[in-house]
Amino acid sequence: MAGEVPRGSVALSGPQGTGEGVVPRSPSPRRLQVVHGRGGVDLAAAQRAVGDLLRALGRNPxxxxxxxxxxxVAHAYAEMLTPREFDLTTFPNEEGYDELVLARDIPVQSLCExxxxxxxxxxxxxxxxxxxxLGLSKLARVVELFARDLQVQERLTKQVADWLQEHLSPHGVGVVIEAEHLCMSLRGVxxxxxxxxTSSLLGALREDARSRQEFFALTGIHA
Ligand SMILES: Nc1nc2c(ncn2[C@@H]2O[C@H](COP(=O)(O)OP(=O)(O)OP(=O)(O)O)[C@@H](O)[C@H]2O)c(=O)[nH]1
Ligand SMILES: [Zn+2]
Structure with missing residues (x-):
């Protein structure tokens, strides 16, 4: 689970802040520092652009x-596009627990691109x-890691599943997201x-019909 160069827009870094790779913070429980690898928001440029937008909308800035x-507005976008850093903390599965671990109803807030x-x-x-x-809170933190970005729901769902598969090496991963898009409710249609x-299933949760069914039953999704 350690040592990979991250995919996509997320980087893992150690205390040296190399920006790439994984450096354990401590051996047991195992902690890996997770940071997002996207470029930061240029606040001054965003501020100028919002001023221009207000003028274009016929307003007096x-x-x-x-x-x-x-x-x-520039700070609001910067906040909405910047996930918090966190430690990915894992523990040995000493009891050999092999049933589903599921965090339900994790709030998701993202921006449609x-x-x-x-x-x-x-x-x-x-x-x-x-x-x-995995430390339970980390399931919600991984959601935030990918949600605080310009997104489409399908990509967000798959990124969370793929990331957990890559960094935890579990027997299976399942992610379901249910969301209302303001671009579909405030305007347009x-x-x-x-x-x-949307859903993304990997490993046994994808291949084994009973595990898959159990997962959807526990999420309350009728599939
Ligand atoms: N697949 C997908 N589509 C999305 C998501 N968020 C918004 N969209 C859709 O992106 C599409 C963009 O289509 P366009 O026809 O270019 O945009 P539009 O003219 O504003 O379309 P309307 O929203 O239908 O008025 C719309 O159908 C949105 O509903 C998402 O997370 N996933
Ligand atoms: Zn949209």
Whole structure:
């Protein structure tokens, strides 16, 4: 589980801050520092762009209410696009626990990359343990790692599953995300309340019909 160069937009780094690779923080429990590998937001440029947008929308960015809006909006986007760093903490699976571990109803907030509008809902993230088990909070932290980005729901779902498979080497991984896209409710087709469900299953949860069924039953998804 250690030593790989990260894929996609996420990097793992050790205390030296090399930006790539994995350096254990401590041997037991095993901790790996996880940081996102994307470039940071250029706040000054974002601020100028929001000022330009306000002018393009026919507003006066110098008015008292709007004067600070470019700064606020730039910081809001920076916050929404920056996941928190965390330690990926794993423990030996000494008892050989081999049933599903599932964190249900993890809140998901992300930004649709087509309209830059939020989509939000819940994720259900589960795995069938192999040699190591994961600190439970880390399932939610991995969701945030990929959700705080410009996304489409399908990619987000698959990135969470693939990342867990790669770094935990479990016997199986299952991720379901149910979310409402504001670009579908506030504008455009305007179907407020419609939720999109996506799933990504790997290993035994994909191949074994009973495990798959159990996973969907526990998530409350009828598949
Ligand atoms: N597959 C997928 N599509 C998404 C996601 N978020 C938004 N979209 C869709 O992206 C599509 C963009 O289509 P376009 O026709 O280029 O955009 P549009 O003219 O604004 O389309 P409407 O939303 O139908 O008004 C829309 O159908 C959105 O609903 C997502 O997470 N996954
Ligand atoms: Zn959209």
């Amino acid at each position: 110098a008015s008292e209410h709007l004067a600070d809006t470019p700064r606020r 087509h309209h830059l509008l939020p989509f939000q809902g819940v994720a259900h993230v589960g795995y069938l343990p192999g040699e190591r088990i 305007r179907v407020a309340g419609s939720r999109t469900v």
